Structures are given as structure tokens and as C-alpha cells.
Amino acid sequence: MLPITATFLDEISHDIPHQNWGKKEWDIDFAHMKRMGIDTVILIRCGHKRWQTFPCDYLMKHEGTYHPPIDLVQLYLELSEKHGMAFYFGLYDSGKYWWEQGDFQKEVDINLKVIDEVWKKYGNMPAFRGWYLCQEVSQKMGQIIDLYTQLGKHCKAVSGGLPTLISPYIDGKKALLSSQSSLTKSDSIGLKRHEEDWSEILDGIKDAVDILAFQDGHVELHELADYFSINKKLADKYGLRCWTNAESFDRDMPIKFLPIKWEKLLMKLNAAEKAGLEKAITFEFSHFMSPQSAYVQAHHLYNRYLENL
Amino acid sequence: MLPITATFLDEISHDIPHQNWGKKEWDIDFAHMKRMGIDTVILIRCGHKRWQTFPCDYLMKHEGTYHPPIDLVQLYLELSEKHGMAFYFGLYDSGKYWWEQGDFQKEVDINLKVIDEVWKKYGNMPAFRGWYLCQEVSQKMGQIIDLYTQLGKHCKAVSGGLPTLISPYIDGKKALLSSQSSLTKSDSIGLKRHEEDWSEILDGIKDAVDILAFQDGHVELHELADYFSINKKLADKYGLRCWTNAESFDRDMPIKFLPIKWEKLLMKLNAAEKAGLEKAITFEFSHFMSPQSAYVQAHHLYNRYLENL
Amino acid sequence: MLPITATFLDEISHDIPHQNWGKKEWDIDFAHMKRMGIDTVILIRCGHKRWQTFPCDYLMKHEGTYHPPIDLVQLYLELSEKHGMAFYFGLYDSGKYWWEQGDFQKEVDINLKVIDEVWKKYGNMPAFRGWYLCQEVSQKMGQIIDLYTQLGKHCKAVSGGLPTLISPYIDGKKALLSSQSSLTKSDSIGLKRHEEDWSEILDGIKDAVDILAFQDGHVELHELADYFSINKKLADKYGLRCWTNAESFDRDMPIKFLPIKWEKLLMKLNAAEKAGLEKAITFEFSHFMSPQSAYVQAHHLYNRYLENL
Numbered sequence: 001m002l003p004i005t006a007t008f009l010d011e012i013s014h015d016i017p018h019q020n021w022g023k024k025e026w027d028i029d030f031a032h033m034k035r036m037g038i039d040t041v042i043l044i045r046c047g048h049k050r051w052q053t054f055p056c057d058y059l060m061k062h063e064g065t066y067h068p069p070i071d072l073v074q075l076y077l078e079l080s081e082k083h084g085m086a087f088y089f090g091l092y093d094s095g096k097y098w099w100e101q102g103d104f105q106k107e108v109d110i111n112l113k114v115i116d117e118v119w120k121k122y123g124n125m126p127a128f129r130g131w132y133l134c135q136e137v138s139q140k141m142g143q144i145i146d147l148y149t150q151l152g153k154h155c156k157a158v159s160g161g162l163p164t165l166i167s168p169y170i171d172g173k174k175a176l177l178s179s180q181s182s183l184t185k186s187d188s189i190g191l192k193r194h195e196e197d198w199s200e201i202l203d204g205i206k207d208a209v210d211i212l213a214f215q216d217g218h219v220e221l222h223e224l225a226d227y228f229s230i231n232k233k234l235a236d237k238y239g240l241r242c243w244t245n246a247e248s249f250d251r252d253m254p255i256k257f258l259p260i261k262w263e264k265l266l267m268k269l270n271a272a273e274k275a276g277l278e279k280a281i282t283f284e285f286s287h288f289m290s291p292q293s294a295y296v297q298a299h300h301l302y303n304r305y306l307e308n309l
Numbered sequence: 310m311l312p313i314t315a316t317f318l319d320e321i322s323h324d325i326p327h328q329n330w331g332k333k334e335w336d337i338d339f340a341h342m343k344r345m346g347i348d349t350v351i352l353i354r355c356g357h358k359r360w361q362t363f364p365c366d367y368l369m370k371h372e373g374t375y376h377p378p379i380d381l382v383q384l385y386l387e388l389s390e391k392h393g394m395a396f397y398f399g400l401y402d403s404g405k406y407w408w409e410q411g412d413f414q415k416e417v418d419i420n421l422k423v424i425d426e427v428w429k430k431y432g433n434m435p436a437f438r439g440w441y442l443c444q445e446v447s448q449k450m451g452q453i454i455d456l457y458t459q460l461g462k463h464c465k466a467v468s469g470g471l472p473t474l475i476s477p478y479i480d481g482k483k484a485l486l487s488s489q490s491s492l493t494k495s496d497s498i499g500l501k502r503h504e505e506d507w508s509e510i511l512d513g514i515k516d517a518v519d520i521l522a523f524q525d526g527h528v529e530l531h532e533l534a535d536y537f538s539i540n541k542k543l544a545d546k547y548g549l550r551c552w553t554n555a556e557s558f559d560r561d562m563p564i565k566f567l568p569i570k571w572e573k574l575l576m577k578l579n580a581a582e583k584a585g586l587e588k589a590i591t592f593e594f595s596h597f598m599s600p601q602s603a604y605v606q607a608h609h610l611y612n613r614y615l616e617n618l
Numbered sequence: 619m620l621p622i623t624a625t626f627l628d629e630i631s632h633d634i635p636h637q638n639w640g641k642k643e644w645d646i647d648f649a650h651m652k653r654m655g656i657d658t659v660i661l662i663r664c665g666h667k668r669w670q671t672f673p674c675d676y677l678m679k680h681e682g683t684y685h686p687p688i689d690l691v692q693l694y695l696e697l698s699e700k701h702g703m704a705f706y707f708g709l710y711d712s713g714k715y716w717w718e719q720g721d722f723q724k725e726v727d728i729n730l731k732v733i734d735e736v737w738k739k740y741g742n743m744p745a746f747r748g749w750y751l752c753q754e755v756s757q758k759m760g761q762i763i764d765l766y767t768q769l770g771k772h773c774k775a776v777s778g779g780l781p782t783l784i785s786p787y788i789d790g791k792k793a794l795l796s797s798q799s800s801l802t803k804s805d806s807i808g809l810k811r812h813e814e815d816w817s818e819i820l821d822g823i824k825d826a827v828d829i830l831a832f833q834d835g836h837v838e839l840h841e842l843a844d845y846f847s848i849n850k851k852l853a854d855k856y857g858l859r860c861w862t863n864a865e866s867f868d869r870d871m872p873i874k875f876l877p878i879k880w881e882k883l884l885m886k887l888n889a890a891e892k893a894g895l896e897k898a899i900t901f902e903f904s905h906f907m908s909p910q911s912a913y914v915q916a917h918h919l920y921n922r923y924l925e926n927l
Contacts, residue, residue, distance in 0.1 A: 017562045018570035020609035022616070050531065051572075064531060069572050178563040181490035181799035222668065222682060253635045254796040254874040256563040261636035263669075263687050294605035296912035300638035307640070326871045327879035329918035331925070359840065360881075373840060378881050487872040490799035565872040603914035 001266060001308060002273040004246060006040035007033060007285035011072055012051040015178040016249075016257065016287055019294050023075060029286050030083040036289070036306065041080055042088040042165065042281060045134040046073065046114065049095045054121075058113040059092060073122060080127035088130035088165060089118060091151060098135055104143035107135065108150045115151070119158045130163045131155040133209065138171035138218075139189065140197045145204035152208025163210040167245045167281070170194060170227055172219030178256045188219070195230045202238040212240045213281055216268050217247035224268060228275035243279045244272045248288035248301065259288040259297040262304040310575060310617060311582040313555060315349035316342060316594035320381055321360040324487040325558075325566065325596055328603050332384060338595050339392040345598070345615065350389055351397040351474065351590060354443040355382065355423065358404045363430075367422040368401060382431055389436035397439035397474060398427060400460060407444055413452035416444065417459045424460070428467045439472045440464040442518065447480035447527075448498065449506045454513035461517025472519040476554045476590070479503060479536050481528030487565045497528070504539045511547040521549045522590055525577050526556035533577060537584035552588040553581045557597035557610065568597040568606040571613040619884060619926060620891040622864060624658035625651060625903035629690055630669040633796040634867075634875065634905055637912050641693060647904050648701040654907070654924065659698055660706040660783065660899060663752040664691065664732065667713045672739075676731040677710060691740060698745035706748035706783060707736060709769060716753055722761035725753065726768045733769070737776045748781045749773040751827065756789035756836075757807065758815045763822035770826025781828040785863045785899070788812060788845050790837035796874045806837070813848045820856040830858045831899055834886050835865035842886060846893035861897040862890040866906035866919065877906040877915040880922040 010016050021029070033041070046053050052065045054073040059065040073089070080087040092114045093099075098107040115131075122128055133151050137144050152164040169175060171189035176182060189197075202212070212235050219227060228244070235242035246268055249257035272280055282289065291299050319325050330338070342350070355362050361374045363382040368374040382398070389396040401423045402408075407416040424440075431437055442460050446453050461473040478484060480498035485491060498506075511521070521544050528536060537553070544551035555577055558566035581589055591598065600608050628634050639647070651659070664671050670683045672691040677683040691707070698705040710732045711717075716725040733749075740746055751769050755762050770782040787793060789807035794800060807815075820830070830853050837845060846862070853860035864886050867875035890898055900907065909917050 013562075013570075015563050017559055017564055017567040017606060019606050020568065020571045020613050022609070022613060025609065050529075066530065066572075066576065069575060179490055179492050181797055183797050220668075221684065250635055253631075254633050255635055258635040259638065261631075262638045263684075266687060267684065297635060297637050300640070300643065304638050304640060322879075324872050326868055326873055326876040326915060328915050329877065329880045329922055331918070331922060334918065359838075375839065375881075375885065378884060488799055488801050 001269040002244070002277060002280045003037055003309065004269070004280045004282045004305070005037055006042060006243075006279060006281040007038055008042045008044045008281060008283045009076060010044050010284045010287065011053055012045055012048045014048060019287065025292065026075060027079060027082075028292060029290055030079045030085070032290055032292065032302070033285055034083050034085070036285075036302070037309070038085065038285065040086045040088065040281070041076065042132050043073065043076060043090040044132070044284070045090040045093045046118070047092040052092075056092075056114060056117060058117050059110070063094065063110065073118070077122055077125045077127050081125065085127065086129035087127040088132045089122070089128065090132040090134045091115070093134050098142065098147065102142055104147045108147050111151055112154055115154050115158060123159060128159075128162070130165060131159070132165050132167070136168060136215075138169045138175060140201055145201055148205040149208040152205065156208070164208065165211040165213060165243075166205075166209050167213045167215055169215040170218045172223065174251045175218040181254075183252060183254070191226055191230060194227065195234065198231070198234050199237075202234050202240060206238040206240065210241060211243055213243035213245045215245045215247060215283070216272070217251050221264065221267050221271075224271045225275065228271055228277065232275050232277060242277050243281060244268075244277045246272065246280045246282045248282045248284065259293070259295050259301050262301055265301070265305070266308065310578040311553070311586060311589045312346055312618065313578070313589045313591045313614070314346055315351060315552075315588060315590040316347055317351045317353045317590060317592045318385060319353050319593045319596065320362055321354060321357045323357060328596065334601065335384060336388060336391075337601060338599055339388045339394070341599055341601065341611070342594055343392050343394070345594075345611070346618070347394065347594065349395045349397065349590070350385065351441050352382065352385060352399040353441070353593070354399040354402045355427070356401040361401075365401075365423060365426060367426050368419070372403065372419065382427070386431055386434045386436050390434065394436065395438035396436040397441045398431070398437065399441040399443045400424070402443050407451065407456065411451055413456045417456050420460055421463055424463050424467060432468060437468075437471070439474060440468070441474050441476070445477060445524075447478045447484060449510055454510055457514040458517040461514065465517070473517065474520040474522060475518050476522045476524055478524040479527045481532065483560050484527040490563075492561060492563070500535055500539060503536065504543070507540070507543050508546075511543050511549060515547040515549065519550060520552055522552035522554045524554045524556060524592070525581070526560050530573065530576050530580075533580045534584065537580055537586065541584050541586060551586050552590060553577075553586045555581065555589045555591045557591045557593065568602070568604050568610050571610055574610070574614070575617065619887040620862070620895060620898045621655055621927065622887070622898045622900045622923070623655055624660060624861075624897060624899040625656055626660050626662045626899060626901045627694060628662050628902045628905065629671055630663055630666040632666060637905065643910065644693060645697060645700075646910060647908055648697045648703070650908050650910065650920070651903055652701050652703070654903075654920070655927070656703065656903065658704045658706065658899070659694065660750050661691065661694060661708040662750070662902070663708040663711045664736070665710040670710075674710075674732060674735060676735050677728070681712065681728065691736070695740055695743045695745050699743065703745065704747035705745040706750045707740070707746065708750035708752045709733070711752050716760065716765065720760055722765045726765050729769055730772055733772055733776060741777060746777075746780070748783060749777070750783050750785070754786060754833075756787045756793060758819055763819055766823040767826040770823065774826070782826065783829040783831060783861075784827055785831045785833055787833040788836045790841065792869050793836040799872075801870060801872070809844055809848060812845065813852070816849070816852050817855075820852050820858060824856040824858065828859060829861055831861035831863045833863045833865060833901070834890070835867075835869050839882065839885050839889075842889045843893065846889055846895065850893050850895060860895050861899060862886075862895045864890065864898045864900045866900045866902065877911070877913050877919050880919055883919070883923070884926065
């Protein structure tokens with residue numbers, strides 16, 4: 001089993017209900033993470049549509065984002081330092097320009113400003129150790145190569161070369177929106193097309209992106225080894241590090257989403273180890289694996305994981 | 310922030326799973342409410358389709374409603390008295406005559422009988438302090454003006470003029486049925502049509518309805534101020550008191566429904582205060598804000614709310 | 619109220635999220651069951667598609683099932699013995715041959731091998747006391763009579779005549795898949811057609827199946843007495859024992875599924891007693907009625923049930 005040593009922080013959440021934690025609960029959660037062996041936390045995005053994790057002057061002025069009641073970026077950086085973790089900063093996802101309107105350059109332009117502001121505000125904090133390019137795709141969609149390249153290069157330029165991470169998904173049978181009631185669709189990208197697309201994408205972004213961590217939840221478990229193998233081969237070829245994003249929520253149930261069945265997570269981590277992947281992130285600890293999660297299934301998942309470690 | 314000083318009691322529930330509380334749990338919950346500053350509880354409806362909160366002879370005989378295992382109206386009135394709260398009684402919603410068949414007069418006729426029976430049974434209890442007209446609409450639908458007028462006048466006539474309350478919703482982008490998997494629709498009523506419709510409705514019902522408390526969850530947060538402003542203006546014009554129904558559940562998530570993100574509730578209460586609204590009801594305390602809710606997110610929401618108070 | 623004295627064990631789950639319990643939690647749960655009066659546990663299925671509860675050599679070799687991290691059949695048999703309960707073994711459901719491809723004989727052929735292997739492995743354990751034929755239908759679908767007959771006869775032949783159980787559902791208004799967002803459909807089988815179909819089915823399987831336990835959650839509560847009455851009459855006519863499968867989850871809510879409202883369960887058990895049914899199984903204790911369920915509503919349901927007992 002490849003151990004889980006990193007987790008996303010799902011704030012701002014897109015489709016996972018909020019737990020309404022304050023500073024105290026977050027501090028406790030970082031301690032729980034640490035105990036499990038987590039050394040890296042990754043903010044999934046600093047903002048989504050009008051919601052944001054810190055008061056970003058640029059976004060409030062130009063995109064009408066809401067002033068948040070708490071600066072979560074500051075809090076997470078302080079807690080990361082306290083608990084000895086590396087913090088990766090996730091960029092802004094408009095949920096609009098690139099996604100609905102196909103305007104990738106607008107999404108880039110906004111994020112270039114956000115990157116500058118963020119680095120100015122928080123770049124001196126010792127836990128700030130990397131960047132997450134949060135626009136998630138499964139295929140060569142629009143100008144995604146150009147977007148990753150511009151954003152990744154700018155992140156590295158302002159921060160003295162801190163590593164950049166992307167976490168795409170495989171367009172498998174379970175690649176559905178959380179607002180759809182179905183659990184599977186009939187078409188899947190297939191191995192051949194997946195390899196072709198990602199060969200082209202990785203070739204295009206290899207100078208701007210350091211780490212590739214595919215989400216592992218969109219294909220059937222018996223298909224996973226083949227996809228892992230392709231991902232590893234391509235990452236090696238283009239000089240990226242190859243991690244995995246081990247989803248700890250269950251995509252097979254009508255309640256979207258609750259913690260995953262332990263057996264499924266174990267099988268995915270075993271397959272990741274076998275494929276030689278370097279490190280496992282989970283999406284995400286605080287809802288789906290934490291002993292203080294609102295979902296009690298997560299408490300037991302934490303115990304099963306620790307027993308197996 | 311306009312403080313929350315009232316809550317609905319969501320029994321009979323339409324789309325929120327039951328918590329299976331007994332008398333003891335309800336007593337504790339009223340104490341939790343009191344501690345938060347709640348002075349008013351509003352039974353959302355005394356019956357829905359075949360389910361009911363008290364054994365109503367008329368409904369059992371004529372509508373085939375089921376005999377309930379406990380008289381919740383009696384219990385809530387006793388607990389309201391014990392904890393020093395005002396109790397508003399919600400009428401019967403057939404879910405059929407007005408809603409499916411367009412027969413508003415049949416809905417009225419049934420409720421006139423229910424009102425008589427209820428007042429005879431519980432009218433002498435000191436906590437009985439108002440009425441909730443539970444047929445909820447967003448527009449001038451069918452004979453809704455006539456329904457509110459007949460029912461409101463009868464409630465006041467039998468009870469020596471106790472106040473009557475309605476809680477409509479804005480037909481915004483989030484006005485979907487809970488059984489629909491989507492979260493938003495493309496069309497919204499818009500400010501102009503909302504004002505026209507509600508001007509006509511309030512003019513028609515002004516002698517029968519005392520309090521107007523729009524649900525606040527069907528429009529985007531940045532649109533809320535404009536709707537609040539219209540609602541307040543119209544309420545003032547026609548002589549109604551203007552409250553808000555601050556929803557404490559989250560309409561933006563695929564799980565329908567869990568407790569709302571604290572930031573959203575705070576923003577709505579801030580907007581309500583700014584618009585000069587008089588009082589905030591929440592829908593509802595026991596599932597979404599109570600420290601003993603089955604949803605742990607509610608416990609934290611309670612703490613966040615108290616911290617901010 | 620007909621008391622609940624049996625429960626399904628929903629592993630492998632089809633649509634109920636997993637609780638991630640280990641041996642300790644299962645042991646505690648059997649104790650909770652015992653305290654409530656449960657004397658029989660029924661494994662809902664030993665495998666579904668590629669998932670299985672024990673390492674079945676035949677299925678792993680021929681159907682590509684995954685090797686499970688724990689042998690749940692062994693565990694449940696040991697716990698049943700420890701807590702003085704009878705264990706019924708549920709067969710394998712491919713979710714494919716009979717369901718998608720209409721090939722009932724392939725489903726039978728696989729299960730004949732599974733039955734042999736299971737009996738060889740676990741037949742000597744004293745708690746092994748019956749079989750559950752897990753292919754659930756509502757009507758005379760495909761070769762279901764032949765499937766039940768072949769499987770039931772083989773179960774009885776290898777095990778010295780241990781009893782066999784089926785648990786069909788009524789094709790009422792609530793007979794929807796859990797992946798559908800709706801809660802009801804417009805058509806229902808109706809009493810007449812239900813009686814005709816099940817008369818033919820029971821006549822066909824009467825030598826192979828001993829116990830009939832219809833699921834009680836697919837029709838409205840006021841319709842239940844009539845269906846119970848038909849089921850009892852037919853069971854008596856063809857010499858089967860007539861139990862009920864009292865669902866303890868709520869089919870009327872948009873969250874699919876949480877524990878049922880106590881009043882509904884009480885009404886169903888009252889109707890079952892009135893109809894003269896012999897025994898009530900629940901689907902199922904561990905998620906929906908257990909004091910250690912991840913769903914807190916279940917804790918209160920357990921208390922309400924015990925109060926009423």
C-alpha cells in the first residue's frame with residue numbers, strides 16, 4: 001500500500017457540504033493528519049466563482065467575490081508551519097471563463113494577478129512550498145496546455161521555482177457531475193485515446209508543471225492498473241513526478257458523497273504502489289478520513305487505515 | 310447581523326429526513342433554542358397529505374390521514390410554555406387540492422374545519438400565539454390571494470385576532486424541487502415581475518395576513534439585497550410586518566440537504582439587517598443548527614453563530 | 619406491532635454507503651441486535667459484480683471478483699454462534715447475466731458452484747442455518763421461477779434441507795432505482811396483477827423455497843394491508859411461511875437513504891401483525907437502527923423501538 005502523505009483542503013468546496021469548523025477544529029485536524037503521516041496540504045482552490053478563502057483585492061474588485069469572514073490561507077499557512085507541513089496554494093477557478101465561455105486567456109489573466117497578490121501577501125511564510133493549478137480536465141480541452149504553461153511558469157517565476165502540481169481526471173465511466181443523479185455513463189475515453197491526449201498535453205506543459213497526480217476514482221478498479229501504468233510511463237518520458245490523487249469518497253453510492261469503503265481505498269493504494277507512483281494525496285482528509293469528520297464512516301476509515309499502515 | 314429569534318418546527322417534514330426524537334430530545338432542543346435567543350417557534354404545517362402532527366378528527370374522517378403515535382401540537386405547546394416561547398400553528402397542506410388539482414377552495418374548506426378543531430382543542434393554552442398559513446408560493450398562482458384571505462381572516466376571527474404569517478419564496482435560479490437532481494435552473498422571475506406580482510398579492514391579502522417572511526435561499530447572495538429591499542418596501546406600503554426566513558440548510562450541494570456553510574448564513578443575516586427587516590426565523594433549528602442534530606455540521610454552525618452573536 | 623427478530627447484513631452493499639467497521643464494531647453490533655430481540659441474521663448477498671464477502675475461488679477465477687481484505691462470512695458465522703443467532707447465507711448476484719443480459723441459466727450455473735464451495739467451507743459451522751436467494755424481483759421476470767427452483771433445490775440438497783428464503787418487492791409507486799432522483803412513478807402493478815403473478819410464481823417454486831418475505835417499502839402505507847393480505851393468502855395456499863421485510867430506511871426523502879421515520883416503521887409492523895405475518899426481518903439494522911450507526915437518526919429509532927416493545 002502506497003501511504004497517504006498529502007491531502008487536499010477542500011475550501012472553497014464545489015460539491016462537498018461545509019463542516020463549519022473554526023480555528024480550533026482546524027488545528028485539531030492538522031494534528032490528526034500529522035498522526036496519519038501527512039506532510040503536505042494542498043488548498044484545492046483559493047476561490048471559486050464568488051467565494052474565496054482570503055480577501056483577494058483583485059478578485060473582489062474585478063470579479064465581485066465576497067469578502068470572507070476568515071482568512072483561511074493565513075490560517076492554513078500558520079497551521080502548516082506549526083505542524084511541520086508543506087502548503088501548496090491552489091489558484092482561482094472562475095467556474096465561468098474557461099469552463100462555460102471557453103475563454104482560457106481570461107482565466108489566465110485573472111490568475112496572473114492573483115498569483116502576484118498571493119505571493120506578495122504570503123510568500124514570506126515558511127510553509128508556502130508549492131502551487132496547485134486548479135483547472136481540472138480529463139482531455140485536451142480548449143487551450144488547457146497554454147493555460148497550464150502560462151500559469152505554471154508564472155508561479156515558478158515569482159516564487160523562486162516552487163513546484164507546480166496538476167490533478168486531472170480520467171474520462172472513465174464514472175466521470176459525471178455531482179449534480180447528475182446517475183453513477184455511470186456508457187462511454188469512456190479508453191486507454192489508447194487517454195495515452196494520446198496526455199502525451200500531447202504533458203509534452204506541452206513539461207517546462208511549467210512539475211507534478212502530475214491523476215484522480216483515481218473515475219474508472220473501475222480492475223481498469224486502474226493500466227491507467228496508472230500509462231500515467232507513470234508518460235510522466236517519466238516528459239520528466240514530471242508522478243503522484244496519485246487517491247479519492248477517499250465513494251462514487252458508487254446515491255448519496256453524493258460519503259466516505260469510501262475501506263476495501264476500495266486499500267485496493268487503489270496497492271495498485272498505486274505496484275505501478276511505482278511516488279506519493280499519494282487524498283481528496284480529502286477532513287471530510288472523509290478525519291476522526292472529527294461530520295461523517296462517522298470517516299472515523300472508522302481512519303482506524304482501518306492506521307491498522308493497515 | 311440580524312439575530313435569529315424564531316424557528317420553524319419541521320414536523321410533518323416534506324423533504325428533510327426525520328430525527329426520531331422523543332419528548333426528552335424535544336425538551337432539550339427547546340433549551341438549546343432558548344440559549345441562542347429564540348423566542349418563537351412555528352409549526353411548519355400540522356399535516357401534509359396523510360401525515361399529521363395531532364389526531365385531527367376532521368382530517369382522519371374526511372382525508373384518511375393516519376393517526377399519529379404522539380400529539381406533537383400538545384407537546385410543542387407545553388414546551389413553548391415551559392421555555393417561554395410563542396407558538397405559531399401551521400395549517401394543513403393537502404399537497405393535492407391546491408397543488409395538483411388547482412382546487413384552492415377545497416383546500417380552504419378543509420382548513421376552515423381544521424382551524425375550528427385546533428382552536429377548540431388548544432386555544433386555551435397560553436403559548437398559542439399565532440398562525441402560519443402554510444401554502445407556499447412564489448407568484449400569483451391560482452386563487453392564492455383568496456386562499457390567504459379566507460384562511461387568515463378565519464384564523465384571526467376564532468382566536469381574537471392572533472397574528473397570521475406567510476413565508477413565500479422568490480422564484481430565483483435555485484427554486485427547484487428537492488426531488489430534482491439539478492441545483493439551478495436558467496430562468497428566474499427577475500426583480501420587476503417579482504415586485505409586480507407581490508404588490509398585487511399583498512394588496513389583496515393585507516387585511517388577513519400580518520407578517521411576511523420570504524425564504525432567503527432561492528437567489529444568489531449578491532442578488533439578495535435587491536429582493537429584500539423590494540419586499541420591505543411592499544410590506545411597508547401594505548402595512549405588513551417584514552421578517553425574513555433565513556434558511557440554515559445549503560441549497561448548493563448535491564446532498565439535499567445538509568446544514569448551510571456559516572459564511573452564507575452570516576451574509577444573509579447581514580443583508581437582512583441592512584434592509585431593515587424586523588425579525589429572522591430560521592428553517593430550521595432542529596436539523597440544521599442544533600447541538601444535538603443528527604448532522605454534526607449543525608453543531609459547529611451553532612458554535613459559529615454564538616461566537617458571532 | 620410484529621416485533622423485528624431478524625435483520626439483513628448489507629455487505630456487499632449495492633446502494634448504502636459503507637460504515638468501515640472492523641471486527642470489534644461488528645461484535646458490538648451483534649450485541650445491540652441481540653438486546654433488541656434479533657435471533658436471525660441474513661447475509662444479503664455473498665457477492666455483487668466484482669465485490670465479495672469471502673474469497674470465493676470459483677468467482678475469483680471465473681468472474682474476476684476482487685480478493686476481499688477480510689472474510690466476512692467466517693466473521694458473521696462466528697459472531698452468530700457467539701450471540702446465539704441463526705445465519706442465512708445470501709447467494710451471488712452478478713448484476714449482469716440475469717439482470718442485464720437476461721441469461722438466467724448462467725446466473726444459476728455460477729451459483730451452483732458457489733453453493734458447493736460455500737457449503738464445503740462453512741457448512742460445518744453450527745450457526746449456518748439457511749439460505750437467501752438474492753435475485754430480487756417484483757414480477758414474473760424472465761426465467762425467475764426456474765432460477766429460484768434450481769437454486770433453492772440445490773441449497774437444500776447440499777445442506778440437508780436447510781430453509782430457503784426469498785424477498786421480492788411489490789412493483790408499487792415507489793419502486794424506483796436508487797440512482798433515479800425521483801421518489802415515485804405514476805404506474806403501479808395493482809393488486810390484481812400482483813396476485814396473478816405471484817400465484818404463478820409461488821406455485822412454480824413451492825418445492826424449492828420455504829419462506830416468502832416481501833419488502834414493505836414500495837407502496838403507500840394505506841395500501842399495505844391489502845398487499846399483506848394477498849401475500850399471506852398465497853403463501854398459505856402454496857405452503858410457504860410468510861414473513862415481512864420491514865425496511866428501516868426512508869424512501870420518501872431526497873437523501874437516498876437515511877433511517878425511516880419511526881411512525882412509518884411502527885405502522886408497517888402493526889399492519890404486518892394484523893395480517894398474521896409470522897416474523898419480521900428488517901433491512902437493515904446496522905445502518906438504520908443501530909445505536910452505533912453513522913446515522914444518528916438510527917440511534918433514536920432504536921430507542922423509540924425499544925420503548926414501544
